[in-house]
Amino acid sequence: MRVNNYSALNKIMYDDFRNRQSRLIESINKAVYKKLNILPSNTLANGLSTDTLSIVAGKLILENQKKLASIGKNAEELVAKNNVLHLRKGAYYKFQTSSNTTAILTVGEGGNVYMPFSELGLDANFTLPPADYGEINKLTRLIGDLAEDGSAFLVNTAGFNDLEVKEMLGKVGIKPGWFEVRSDSKTNKFYLLDNGLIYPEYQVEAERRGFNIRNWFKDGYTRDSTFIIEGKEYKLDENGHLNVPNGVGCLMGNTKIIK
Template sequence: MKLNNYIYSLTNLNVSNKFKNQNLIKSNRNTTSMNLNKSISQNIVDRISFGAGKQFALNRELLSSITKVNGQDVTKLTASNNVLDFKQGSYYKVQTSSGLTAILTAGNGGGVHMPTTEFNLGENFSLAPSDWKDLDKTEKLFTYLGRDKSGYCAYSNYSNTEIKDMLGSVGIKPGFFEIKSDTTSNKFYMLDDGTIYPQYQVDGIRGALNLTNYFKEGYTKDSVFTIDGKDFKLDDSGHLNVPEGTACVMENITRKK
């Protein structure tokens, strides 16, 4: 009886081990198959990515080679005396921060955009997602400054460094500057760190400085107000006479009683 039980147990053990071995072989085959499929899929993705990247690079070169659009010369976008002037029907080249050569024009109401459909580059023309994103930032900054005289849309969506760098790339330096686009024209003042103020705010501060009677605030004719690097003193009535064109922003004003 004990011998029979031993043989029975041994038989079950052999059968169990056989099934385990079969399952292990099956598992190894599945794992190998999954790894092979994954490798094949990754190779396909890599080939597609390489092909797309090569096409994006060719499209970049094609875009930068354009010299005329609708019979009009494409000129470099450059400010003159800190004035940037976008005209409808004109086309301007500008290099974005990613190195893309963009071609911009003015639309209605001060909008600035790249009219890709006017370049006759074919329906399949495209750029890398990062280039589209960079182009969008460039278009929007010039559009915001061309349409919004407060500058709010610009300084609430871009850092001071971005504003300074992007404007600097087209020749705009810190100080008073103007953006003209279509029929709109907006003026601003930019500090060395890229902070911008609308012209009307600068004029408002200047007006407040000139209207204030500083004798009533404890100042005397010997007091010195340094504004935009220039020294001013009070007149006989206790008022300042700050001329138009002075950059009256709080960062540029110091007072000594």
């Protein structure tokens, strides 16, 4: 039932974003023609060129980017400290997109992250480069899912590309290894591999315990075998067991074994 609730919430959020995006795309067309109405009549009489439309649209986008940059002056950077990302309900955060747009984000219930268009006073003529909407949508979904779901189920089933996940998390200061996403209601801890895969804390600990209780001698390994985990070497004891301490990110995808 909990999984179904998550899926339903994701669909609602995605549909809401798509509707908002459609409205904003429509608004830029209206805004462009509104701007064109002030052009000299002979320009309109001679027909509108693609270049004219592109210039007007570009000016609108530039104006809106400047507006967001001004609004975001006092907002906090959305960045993790020591691989811990804090999300405070009602706080405003700024995030720089790949096209150098300052996106302003806020946090709602349960760590839900979104761009508060109406709260920021962004009217119907507000628009941004299309790529920005996609980037903002992916980032807010990713961070919101990690804040809400400690199992990483939402992230791992949301259609994100693994390397894309690593790149997006890197933009907010999260590096491979253990990381946390903290909201007012809870803290979720995960492990990020270099390939972008995310594992919940309980799964990493379960694999670590599995590594320790396994008799590796039965699999053909010896006391000379070396297990390299997080850059540190481990050897088997006289019973064929590893003794990997608690807290080590012990995953098969993060372990190099020299037999």
